[in-house]
Amino acid sequence: xxxxxxxYALFGLPRRFVVDTAELERLYREVQARVHPDKFADAGxxxxxxxxxxxxxxxxxxxxxxxxxxxxxxLLQLAGHDPQVEHNTAMPTDFLVEQMEWxxxxxxARDAADVAELDHLHxxxxxxxxxxxxxxxxxxxxxxxxxxxxxxxxxxxxxxKLLHEIGDALEAVDA
Amino acid sequence: MALLQIAxxxxxxxxxxxxxxxxxxxxxxxSLVATVRSGMAVALSDDQGRSLLPSVVHYDxxxxxxxxxxxxxxxxxxxxxxxxxxxxxxxxKDIAHVESMPYDFVEAEGMxxxxxxxxxxxxxxxxxxxxxxxxxxxxxxxxxxxxxxVITVPAYFDxxxxxxxxxxxxxxxxxxxxxxxxxxAAAIAYGLxxxxxxxFAVYDLGGGTFDISILKLSKGVFQVLATGGDSxxxxxxxxxxxFCWIIExxxxxxxxxRDSRLLLTHAREAKEYLTAHGEAEITVRLGSGEYVxxxxxxxxxxxxxxxxxxxxxxxxxKALRDAGLAAExxxxxxxxxxxxxxxxxxxxxxxxFGRDPLNNLDPDKVVALGAAIQANLLAGNRAAGDDxxxxxxxxxxxxxxxxxxxxxxxxxxxxxxxxxxAQEFTTFKDGQTAMVLHVVQGERELVSDxxxxxxxxxxxxxxxxxxxxxxxxxxxxxxxGLLSVNAREQTTGHEAHVEVKPSYGLSDDEITSMLKDxxxxxxxxxxxxxxxxxxxxxxxxLEAVQSALREDAALLSxxxxxxxxxxxxxxxxxxxxDDRRAIDNAMDALNKGTGEFAxxxxxxxxxxxxxxxxxxxI
Numbered sequence: 075x076x077x078x079x080x081x082y083a084l085f086g087l088p089r090r091f092v093v094d095t096a097e098l099e100r101l102y103r104e105v106q107a108r109v110h111p112d113k114f115a116d117a118g119x120x121x122x123x124x125x126x127x128x129x130x131x132x133x134x135x136x137x138x139x140x141x142x143x144x145x146x147x148x149l150l151q152l153a154g155h156d157p158q159v160e161h162n163t164a165m166p167t168d169f170l171v172e173q174m175e176w177x178x179x180x181x182x183a184r185d186a187a188d189v190a191e192l193d194h195l196h197x198x199x200x201x202x203x204x205x206x207x208x209x210x211x212x213x214x215x216x217x218x219x220x221x222x223x224x225x226x227x228x229x230x231x232x233x234x235k236l237l238h239e240i241g242d243a244l245e246a247v248d249a
Numbered sequence: 250m251a252l253l254q255i256a257x258x259x260x261x262x263x264x265x266x267x268x269x270x271x272x273x274x275x276x277x278x279x280s281l282v283a284t285v286r287s288g289m290a291v292a293l294s295d296d297q298g299r300s301l302l303p304s305v306v307h308y309d310x311x312x313x314x315x316x317x318x319x320x321x322x323x324x325x326x327x328x329x330x331x332x333x334x335x336x337x338x339x340x341x342k343d344i345a346h347v348e349s350m351p352y353d354f355v356e357a358e359g360m361x362x363x364x365x366x367x368x369x370x371x372x373x374x375x376x377x378x379x380x381x382x383x384x385x386x387x388x389x390x391x392x393x394x395x396x397x398x399v400i401t402v403p404a405y406f407d408x409x410x411x412x413x414x415x416x417x418x419x420x421x422x423x424x425x426x427x428x429x430x431x432x433x434a435a436a437i438a439y440g441l442x443x444x445x446x447x448x449f450a451v452y453d454l455g456g457g458t459f460d461i462s463i464l465k466l467s468k469g470v471f472q473v474l475a476t477g478g479d480s481x482x483x484x485x486x487x488x489x490x491x492f493c494w495i496i497e498x499x500x501x502x503x504x505x506x507r508d509s510r511l512l513l514t515h516a517r518e519a520k521e522y523l524t525a526h527g528e529a530e531i532t533v534r535l536g537s538g539e540y541v542x543x544x545x546x547x548x549x550x551x552x553x554x555x556x557x558x559x560x561x562x563x564x565x566x567k568a569l570r571d572a573g574l575a576a577e578x579x580x581x582x583x584x585x586x587x588x589x590x591x592x593x594x595x596x597x598x599x600x601x602f603g604r605d606p607l608n609n610l611d612p613d614k615v616v617a618l619g620a621a622i623q624a625n626l627l628a629g630n631r632a633a634g635d636d637x638x639x640x641x642x643x644x645x646x647x648x649x650x651x652x653x654x655x656x657x658x659x660x661x662x663x664x665x666x667x668x669x670x671a672q673e674f675t676t677f678k679d680g681q682t683a684m685v686l687h688v689v690q691g692e693r694e695l696v697s698d699x700x701x702x703x704x705x706x707x708x709x710x711x712x713x714x715x716x717x718x719x720x721x722x723x724x725x726x727x728x729x730g731l732l733s734v735n736a737r738e739q740t741t742g743h744e745a746h747v748e749v750k751p752s753y754g755l756s757d758d759e760i761t762s763m764l765k766d767x768x769x770x771x772x773x774x775x776x777x778x779x780x781x782x783x784x785x786x787x788x789x790x791l792e793a794v795q796s797a798l799r800e801d802a803a804l805l806s807x808x809x810x811x812x813x814x815x816x817x818x819x820x821x822x823x824x825x826x827d828d829r830r831a832i833d834n835a836m837d838a839l840n841k842g843t844g845e846f847a848x849x850x851x852x853x854x855x856x857x858x859x860x861x862x863x864x865x866x867i
Contacts, residue, residue: 086859101859103470107638108854111667111728115426115627116268116397117793118836120844124851126727130667137665245570 080152081135091149091214093139102136142207143234146214146227155220157227165228173232180236184243192247196240203233268396270426270628271387272434272620275376275400275414277334277483278456278587280304281614282383283621284391285630290438290618293390301613302386304456305331306378308367314382326351326510328365332485333379335457336361336372337417338409345481346489351506360413376417384421394781396789397426399624401616403458404430405478405564405644407690408702408732415729422778424786426627428729431455432462433473433641434619435585439610440466441622441637447580448474450569452598452606453616454561455586457483461565463572463579469637475571475663476644477564482557484520484588490553491516491545495531499541508535519545524590551593558597565601571663582606587613640665643730649722650687650696652677659724662692666730671723680712684720688734707736783832787824790836791817794843797850804849816842 082089085101107113109128114121138144150157176199183191206226213223271293274281279301283292292300299316307318307329322329330352335344341354341361353364362371380400387395400423402414411428418425432451439445445466453460460478464471492513495501504512512533519529523545533541569576582598584606589595598606610618623639642665648658649672660670676684684707691699710718723735794817802810820835 084855103468103638104858105855106640107470107636108858109851110638110640112427112623112627112639116629116789118790118843118847119840120847121793121851124844124847126667126725128851128855129728130669130725133665133668241570245566 081138081148084132084135085139087139089149089152091142091146091211093145095140098136098139102132105132142210143227143230146210146223146230149214150220150224150227153218153220155224157224165232169229169232173236176236180240180243184247187247189244189247192240192244196237196244199233199237199240203230203237206230206233268628268630269387269391269393270397270399270621270624270630271383271391271395272399272429272617272622272624273380273383273401274431274434274617274620275334275379275402275417276304276456276616277332277458277485278304279613280379280383281617282387283614283617284387285621285625290621290625292614292617293387295386302379302382303331304333304379305329306333306375308365308370310367312367312378314378323507323511323514326506327353328367330363330365330370330375332457333372333375335481335485336363337376338407338411338413339372343481345486349489349492349509351510359409373413373417373420376414377420380417380421380423384423394778394785395423396785397424397624397628399427399429399434399620399627400425401429401431401434401620402730403453403455403478403480404432404460404462404473404476405458405480406730407480407645407700408647408730409700410480411730415731422782424782425729426624428731429620429623430460430462430473430476430641430644430730431458431616432460432476432583432585433464433471433639434617434623435583435610435615436462436464436466436471436619437622437637437639438615438619439583439607440464440471442610445581448574448578450565450579450582450602451585452561452565452582452589453478453585454588454594455483456588457481457485459483459561459564461561461568463568463574470640471637472640473642473665474574475568476642477568477571478644479560479564482560484586486557487520487554487588487591488513488517490557491520491550494545494549494553495541495543498543499539501535501539501541502537505536508537511535512541515541520550520591523547523550524592547592554591554593558593561594562597562601576602579604583610583615584608585612585615641728641730642666643668643726645690645700646692647688647690647702647724647726647732648699649674650689654696656689656691656694656696656699659722660726664726666726667728669723669725671721674720674722675716676710676713676718676720677715679715681715681718682710682712683708684710684736686722686734686736688724688732702732703734705734705736707738710738711740713740780827780829780832783829783836784824787820787832787836790839791820791824794839797843797846801846801850801853804853805846809846813839813843813846 085098085105087093087098106129109125109132111122111125111129114125138148147157180195183195206229210223210226213219213226271282271284281292281300281302283290294300302315303319305315305318305322307313307321307325309325309328318329322331338360341347341356344361347354355362355364355369360371362369384395400414400418402411415425415428432453435451435453436449448463448465451462451464458478458480459482460476462476463474465474495512495516515531515533519531522529528544528546531541531543531545535541579602582602582604589612595606642663643660644662646658646662647660648656651657659672660668685704686707687704688702689696689699690702693699707720719739721737721739725733798813816839820839823831823835
């Protein structure tokens, strides 16, 4: 097996940010139906080992392509533009200020056990994230502007994390 | 389903040859063995028509398993091991209610052991004796030696508990085709039976474990989206509550081991009686001479077990959330495990999901039946159209200890298996040449709150300044949910490499020596059995290779083909003899010699799967 093969090539999909997720799922299942270790439970050790490697690879590829954020990071990596999410924490000041305001609003609503407000924040954040992904699609698929895409990816990591935290707060208040 | 129209690499059984494969539900309270007969999954019964085998082993001179052992429970509690599943892969401090158990525990590294009249027994050995009884039953019923088994484990079992289960199977001389999660097994039995599509929850409350799994069933694929549970919560705990309630009501003095066991048995009977009745009369004459006469109503029973039922709903909420779903997205809730018969459990589940749970399959048998269907498929007994795929997950995150006793997660929970993930670490001191890797499992941030799986040392790191070394640690979880870890230092020109397979309580050497011991005891029998196992395995490998050659010889050059044929002939030559080592060696050679061929076939298979779906068509 060619482990150097990229995740898009594995499923025969074009290397784009916009992916038909239903089609991706179908292709993933088709590949797993061929390579899953359960298909080789009565085979020799060589087959078993290969099946595990292939199946692991298919799982990893599917996981990466299914999530828009992971997919964007992966595309940047393929294009040789590491978004350096761990080292590059520089953000535009207005974005950071905005994030702080968001965070305060979430903490306030959580402490007040205000489910309606948390729901509202959750909805607004999802809308904002969705707009960001549209911009990411433009930057990656239309303009090949990797620097802009890397900036968006770094911002989205903040936003996705915040969305998750609003979910946690909702769960905590609901319980 | 159109998936199987071209021959599959794994599909090698000739249509006329049916391989003997069974599914085993190794339960806390009861165990079962089932098989697929004429296309139908059936539980196999003993000579008295009973399909349940109590998971009880009595040690005193002879080893008794099942009903015979259960009969000894009250008379000889110390040597009669019940609910041994609770001890699998567990240390003494992990086990609840130790004080009310009549056993003579021996604290041992990794896993607790029990001192019996027949010597010190590890839970793995006790489980192996239960598996052995089921194996004997299956072989008597099917009239031949088993090719392979699927053994079910609670979805929420961690690596230590899974490894212990697999070790027990090896000790019982079984070829494990797969460890299968219990709720997933139930979903297979239910889903195939009802041709279901959609998202289902499986609520599995067994004797000692609770699992909740959320699955998506569509077009022949069973995909587990999330799983959760509590590996120390089950019907036994309800017995325990009733037991404590009786002691309180009857104001009993501390009990002897025999009286404890006697009272627990009555508590269990009262619980079962309350499934269909409004109240249960509990009357017992204890060995101490005391007389117990109390009345337990369903209302009191519900009240004293309320928080146990609630304890199952927390993991249920978490699993739904992990799957990104709400209770109303669930199309049906399949009830599994004898403990789900309790009316208060049924009510709580119905209320939480806002729908009546599905009870149309026997909750005691459904797991074994699902395992039998999976075993049949894995053994290669595929019928036309009988192809479906199972995609399961790991229940608990796997990680490594980092500075300050914190956990760095490497593979998050609910990752589809098999899964692998690599992470890079570095040295923190100048000139550091070794590094200790501590592998843990669990969701908590602190190492001390997670389960320690293995510790190993990576040596031979070239001395460098702190932070310059690059140590790549790779976690691989296989389709049984078992982990292996591999670490490699990869600065230019220097490589160090170590591989661990965590094993608990029993090392490979211990298992080998136990197997040898059992061979010595019944040497001829055991020897023949081991030889026969090797021959079956060799036969399986030969069939797989020959079928591969028939289908895809074109992928080999003439020279390569001759080489493979040579190795085939060598194995054929030795497998009719009685030299087990020669058979093993020839199998090894054939396995190695067909590695490249297998790779080419796999590539071709994937290309075929995607063929006709060009980029332009998508």
